[in-house]
Amino acid sequence: MAIAVYLHPPSMGAEQYDEIVRRLDEAGAATPPGRLHHSCFGTGNALMMYEIWDSQEAFAAYAETLGPIVQAAGVQLAGAHAMPVHNMID
Numbered sequence: 001m002a003i004a005v006y007l008h009p010p011s012m013g014a015e016q017y018d019e020i021v022r023r024l025d026e027a028g029a030a031t032p033p034g035r036l037h038h039s040c041f042g043t044g045n046a047l048m049m050y051e052i053w054d055s056q057e058a059f060a061a062y063a064e065t066l067g068p069i070v071q072a073a074g075v076q077l078a079g080a081h082a083m084p085v086h087n088m089i090d
Contacts, residue, residue: 002085007049012075017047023069034058
């Protein structure tokens, strides 16, 4: 079952987000298996991320790589909010 994941760190700016994306790319995790959508939105130091995954297991596997990279960029994730997807329109 597909899940939606909402990540809203207490504080994350564009430089930190770009650093995370760069490090994920270096780690070979820029386009992880199972991720169907990724977006980053917000302004200033209030950037948030929204993702769609084909399963909870796919996201959990990715989180093992994501976690240390996010921490190294100085971003705290208070936890991901995951919910089942009811419908997706492209």
